[in-house]
Amino acid sequence: MLRRIHSLPALIATLLLVVAAISGAFLSANPAIERLGTSVPANGQISVAALAERVARHYPGAEQIQRSPSGTIIVYFSQDGGTGAERVDPLSGQGIGPYAPSPFTRWVKNLHRSFLADTPGRAVAGVSALIMLVLCLSGMALLVKRVGGWRQLMRPLRGNFSQRWHAELGRVAIFGLLLSALTGLYMSAATFGLVSDGAQTEPDFPGVATTGPVAPIGTLPALQAIDLNDLRELVYPSPGASEDFYSLRTAQGDGYVDQASGALLSWRAHDGVHKTYELIYQLHTGEGRWWLGLLLGLSALSVPLMAGTGVVMWWQRYRAMPRIADNSGAQSADTVILVGSESNSTWGFAKALHDALREAGQRVHTAPMNRLATQYRQAKHLFILTSTYADGDAPGSANQFLARLDRFSDSHRPRFAVLGFGDRQFPKFCQFAIDTQDALLARGWQQSLDLDTIDRQSTQEFARWGEAVGQLFGRKLNLAYTHKHPPTQALELISRSDYGTQVQAPTSILRFGSITPQNRVARFLRRIGFNGLPRFEAGDLVAIVPPGSPVPRFYSLASGSKDGFLEICVRKQPGGLCSGMLHGLQRGQRIDAFIQPNPNFRPASGKSSVILIGAGAGIGPLAGFIRNNTDKYPMYLYWGGRDPASDFLYEPELGGYLADRRLTELHAVFSRVKQGAYVQDRVLDNASQIRQLIEEGAQILVCGSRAMAASIMHALDGILSPIDLDVRTLKRQGRYREDVFGYA
């Protein structure tokens, strides 16, 4: 919901906001530029009378003196039947150049406040300011939610390129943007008379002037009493009109000055409303506060970048959203399918069920579990298909499901059946499906089918479940699910290094490259950085489709596409179809693969230390992170193997990284040597150092088997208990991330 409040207005107003921001940024430099070309006397140094006297020497035909908020003094005068305007030096009263506001600046100003469309444009500008305000507030709320609380707001951020930059820029620019939006909104409201613009009635024109000779301007007491820095405007009386007055505007108020006596007449002091409007005007334009102007301008410059990254993020989400053809409305459907999925793989099964039920004559509504309605008026059946995330948690599209369930109406409850998707190798197999089932039963929902589970996307098991579903409808249901995955790309093995055969842990580091023709064009493209590889970073996943199985296997990447090769570290599993195939690969042989981004598993931006913990083949992505640590932030690697003589993966590379300080400390530990130990033992040995690093804001990335990850979590909980912290808290703050795989 919050996300929609953020992205919908943003998408609609992107272009307007970008125009307003760029023009605003341009204008924001003006106060500083003007200030640079102006010498501002100290307060109390020059009175208006003194200035006027000096000006009179150089401009006998002076008609009007203005002081701009940045201190520029402008004199309007008539001379030889014509008129002119010049900037003058406040100290000497001498002209320093003509006053000619730039037509381009004026154009930009009109673009900024009305999109060059006058009154309707001003209304649009006002709406843009309102949208900006909504975006600032909703964006801040989203960011707080994402990092897990206000206190975490300044923590380093994670995510893919767009997500990271969008949030990073947002939290820096938010104050400037909020100020610009709020003040802009107020000014727009004032333009349309919704709030007062602080205009006061003009002071009454004085009745009768003092008779007597006109006094020289420098001797007028009222003008002597006003400091130049408080002057806004002084207008001279019409030449020869002895009954006329000087009219005077200052920061404090407006009035008239008698030509003969120099007395201040009809003084009208500015009221609070007027001063408020002036302050808001200054805060928006930076006039008279050049540094504020520059800050606001810099903040505004973030808007085009935020718009670009924002649109990219929206597009990525839109693309990832599964599309169900012929989806019935929630309230008109007689069967509802809810899907809990993290990487969208469960959606394929949901679609197969959807299509089969439609063929059976049902009106079917399929939606993410987070879109649970408060009632389904027509529905008789509810099917929930859900996977489980990490250690028994709700997957992304279901993390609000249980909360929403409490708001479901007591009537109109369809009978339900839950189908869990998972991998039996994981200890909490289909845990979230079980939780969902329990939650529904606890709230008194009627079950139509017992909880069933699908192991590793088995199409046979799914078809079997389909038979049970078919019986509910009294007919045969054909659940034909075919695995679909993104298009694959063929890659070629370019090198391999093998470890661990002597210690019964055959592990290989495999490097793949793109298959590009060896011609001149290809060589040129490679030279300018097009290596033909898809885009990925270390920590992302590569999905490899082994021949003879439609189900891809995922491996953590040990390189980024910028490295020019795709590297994985693979342990050969007994009887493993894919790992066996990979281990049998010779140079030049090919695989079919696609990339699955995993933006959460990578070092956060920022300078805080990174503690990398892994065992066995889990070193792959960790080695990739170290390789890319060219900025040389502190990185500590804890890694466990079996025997340094056989399976010390990446040994030569790690030595090089230590030497050039990409790696700060290496703690390698081996289990099949004398006094052997596991990685968690080494972590415990260094408890005090690790505790201190975490206190200083370090983040932890763990990669390896599930069993190892569990031991590490246990060890760290022990280490952190003296400082009232635990892994759960770190996880919530996004400072503890795992990439674990099933085998022990």
Place this chain on the structure above:
Amino acid sequence: MNKIALSLCLAGAFALPGLAQARPVILTTQLKNYSGDGAYLAIYVTDAAGQYQKTLWVSGKKAKHYKNLRDWARGSGLNRAEYDGVSGASVGSGRALKVTVDLADTLIDAGFEIRVDSAVEDGRDNPADVRTALTTQGAGKPTPGRGYVQSFTYDM
């Protein structure tokens, strides 16, 4: 109902002779090619001493800028009734404003003047940008302005 309609007709008939003592006058104000946004103009009648009599036309919609049409603002007291129905949009650089107004015969050839005040945002204010005597002979003869106005002509 009919009675009301009848009395309205009668009232109109009595009012007509009063209107007959005014005549339409075409005011043409040609602006210079200055650099700036649309100009605010006030065209009004004063006596020979510059005492404000009557507003003929005001260009520019935002009342908050009216104070910059200084002499006119002072004379009219910025009283809404003074310019109600005789105002329009501001006039762009190099453009001409042509309006027809009704002018009482008593103001013509009786020592009165037409004046034009002009002002532009972020530019100078020009009280009495144009001053010209309101006479039958003067009709059709352009008067140069000293500010944003290139020339001003009234035709009867």
